Amino acid sequence: MLIVIGNLQQSFENIGRESFRLYPWSILAVILYFPLGVYLGVPGLVKEYQKNGSWKFNWLKIIFISLPLIYFSFFWFIPASYPIPDFIVGSHSTFKLAMLASGIVFMNSITKENSG
Known part of the structure; x- marks a missing residue:
């Protein structure tokens, strides 16, 4: 899955470099990591x-x-977003990790509870 x-x-x-259009290609490149997080949350x-x-x-x-992690992944694309300090951002891999974590948190938010 990581290779794909x-x-x-x-x-x-x-495609973004060749067409000189970052939108939507940069966004799609980051969104790809959400399904990986969902996959990691399946177990x-x-x-x-x-459970019953x-x-x-x-x-x-x-x-x-999850929503703040998604915001963190795309704050650089939102014109009116509050700037996040450079030492937190580090590199583009932090955007991918935030998206991955968001997928895991999303899956872990689905639970079964006993009613009674």
């Missing part, structure tokens, strides 16, 4: 599936962890 994502990312970056969902109870979605995890 790496190849797609390289293709998107090449936790399988564990939850084996009803499905619950933890909205607080999504709002306070």
